[in-house]
Amino acid sequence: xxxxxxxxxxxxxxxxxxxxxxxxxxxxxxxxxxxxxxxxxxxxxxxxxxxxxxxxxxxxxxxxxxxxxxxxxxxxxxxxxxxxxxxxxxxxxxxxxxxxxxxxxxxxxxxxxxxxxxxxxxxxxxxxxxxxxxxxxxxxxxxxxxxxxxxxxxxxxxxxxxxxxxxxxxxxxxxxxxxxxxxxxxxxxxxxxxxxxxxxxxxxxxxxxxxxxxxxxxxxxxxxxxxxxxxxxxxxxxxxxxxxxxxxxxxxxxxxxxxxxxxxxxxxxxxxxxxxxxxxxxxxxxxxxxxxxxxxxxxxxxxxxxxxxxxxxxxxxxxxxxxxxxxxxxxxxxxxxxxxxxxxxxxxxxxxxxxxxxxxxxxxxxxxxxxxxxxxxxxxxxxxxxxxxxxxxxxxxxxxxxxxxxxxxxxxxxxxxxxxxxxxxxxxxxxxxxxxxxxxxxxxxxxxxxxxxxxxxxxxxxxxxxxxxxxxxxxxxxxxxxxxxxxxxxxxxxxxxxxxxxxxxxxxxxxxxxxxxxxxxxxxxxxxxxxxxxxxxxxxxxxxxxxxxxxx
RNA sequence: GGCCUGUUGGUGAAGUGGCUUAACACACUGCCCUCUCAAGGCAGCAUUCACGGAUUCGAAUUCCGUACAGGCUACCA
Numbered sequence: 001x002x003x004x005x006x007x008x009x010x011x012x013x014x015x016x017x018x019x020x021x022x023x024x025x026x027x028x029x030x031x032x033x034x035x036x037x038x039x040x041x042x043x044x045x046x047x048x049x050x051x052x053x054x055x056x057x058x059x060x061x062x063x064x065x066x067x068x069x070x071x072x073x074x075x076x077x078x079x080x081x082x083x084x085x086x087x088x089x090x091x092x093x094x095x096x097x098x099x100x101x102x103x104x105x106x107x108x109x110x111x112x113x114x115x116x117x118x119x120x121x122x123x124x125x126x127x128x129x130x131x132x133x134x135x136x137x138x139x140x141x142x143x144x145x146x147x148x149x150x151x152x153x154x155x156x157x158x159x160x161x162x163x164x165x166x167x168x169x170x171x172x173x174x175x176x177x178x179x180x181x182x183x184x185x186x187x188x189x190x191x192x193x194x195x196x197x198x199x200x201x202x203x204x205x206x207x208x209x210x211x212x213x214x215x216x217x218x219x220x221x222x223x224x225x226x227x228x229x230x231x232x233x234x235x236x237x238x239x240x241x242x243x244x245x246x247x248x249x250x251x252x253x254x255x256x257x258x259x260x261x262x263x264x265x266x267x268x269x270x271x272x273x274x275x276x277x278x279x280x281x282x283x284x285x286x287x288x289x290x291x292x293x294x295x296x297x298x299x300x301x302x303x304x305x306x307x308x309x310x311x312x313x314x315x316x317x318x319x320x321x322x323x324x325x326x327x328x329x330x331x332x333x334x335x336x337x338x339x340x341x342x343x344x345x346x347x348x349x350x351x352x353x354x355x356x357x358x359x360x361x362x363x364x365x366x367x368x369x370x371x372x373x374x375x376x377x378x379x380x381x382x383x384x385x386x387x388x389x390x391x392x393x394x395x396x397x398x399x400x401x402x403x404x405x406x407x408x409x410x411x412x413x414x415x416x417x418x419x420x421x422x423x424x425x426x427x428x429x430x431x432x433x434x435x436x437x438x439x440x441x442x443x444x445x446x447x448x449x450x451x452x453x454x455x456x457x458x459x460x461x462x463x464x465x466x467x468x469x470x471x472x473x474x475x476x477x478x479x480x481x482x483x484x485x486x487x488x489x490x491x492x493x494x495x496x497x498x499x500x501x502x503x504x505x506x507x508x509x510x511x512x513x514x515x516x517x518x519x520x521x522x523x524x525x526x527x528x529x530x531x532x533x534x535x536x537x538x539x540x541x542x543x544x545x546x547x548x549x550x551x552x
Numbered sequence: 553g554g555c556c557u558g559u560u561g562g563u564g565a566a567g568u569g570g571c572u573u574a575a576c577a578c579a580c581u582g583c584c585c586u587c588u589c590a591a592g593g594c595a596g597c598a599u600u601c602a603c604g605g606a607u608u609c610g611a612a613u614u615c616c617g618u619a620c621a622g623g624c625u626a627c628c629a
Contacts, residue, residue, distance in 0.1 A: 045628080163625065232628085254623050256557065260556095329566085331564085331578090357565095362578060413591080523590085
């Protein structure tokens, strides 16, 4: 076909496209950003659900853009109407917001480079396709599904590469007359790339994470525009990321095999390609089969985004976990920098895992504990209030009624270099601090205490009457030891162990008895702190309660 | 079938030819500290980097094969 014929063809195919590529190039000029600023994007398709992998990639996008004073935008990739789910887009924006992953541009976030929804960009894609047809890099293909399947079957038998390329791309060299005829017969068509690639040549691509990769040049006549005039992912990606001036395409590594195509498209269109960073998928070892697989929402509760909110895992702790799988040196850094937050850490692609990252629930749990240990009692109180507001209204009410007490209890052993690490989620607070609220304690006391040991109520009553709570922890313990000795108990557990016949027990036994009566359990944070907060009157009430229980 | 990518302990991993008798963290086990728990301290946990060959004075690190895993091979993203 001559150029003149190609122009005629382009007009025939896209009579309504009046704008030119120059128009768009001018409309979306270079971004005015400081040196080194990264422009990243998250491009979900609105299939409704968001899972950890999506969240992870969006997290990376955000973090790299943020630390370089760049732009992180949200683009809805809804070129496939079949996959669209009602409310899917709202769900995505909702989840992002819930997880504190906020784009600073894009769909529902505004910006100069929109529209940020691919279904609203059809005219743009078609403008560039029209141009490609004129240049001879694209052509209409009228092959039916059946014809294509036949070719694939034949290729499978001959054990050659499967697809539409070279000699198999029969509509490549259709004459203008032939095309006109098919159009008049109302034959349906797609627009395919007329790939100039030579598969015997190698191309080398440098990925920010994976490093150098070699591929044969792309030579498939890949579909660019579908029958309905909408673009395929590949074409939309190239056009959008060029016009929106994305500098770094951060995406899942299921895309690496289409890299040669994307590079080829950028070249043909005369665009400079962005840098690519392909991130490893989050995997898990299947409990039943032992096989390594991708996270599955059906089998793994933690794959779905909702799980974290419902079970009370703090968003910030999840960010911490995402950061540790994003950059392998983050974990150690965070541990050694008690006073720093994620925002103080500089992420880099070469510290990003290359192979699949296995989801580690135990590590997440530990990270959550560390997170809570660094929060003050008041902060934990306030955050738990927000959580229970939504997921445990009854407890929320109790928390509000017992605010001052709760904050004091939550603050026990928080000072110093080794703060307690006993809660991992907001939902743990209720259980861990069951002894904190009197009205709840009564109920909990009976159901939770399962020991069969019966403690001496009179002894502990006397003990409580005798000690002074208005003192220091050290002084309190001295008093306790004195009391123990007076009643025939050893001052130190070791003494008792050496001569068990000489004593009734040791100081720890006194504490244990008091602890059970006061908290309803054999394990608790520092007993003295708890006693001090409760005060003698409430302690005595609890001893009465214990009496009732043990005589039952 | 073809084309890519990956494979270091129970887990996440550090490691870019000699400083590695393979870091660190999580998990687990034991001991210590201790009024219980949590935390913390110490110690243990891969004689070896999927396997086989090659290059080299020297390889977890380079090259070639094999196995396994994952991805792509759609008018899905």
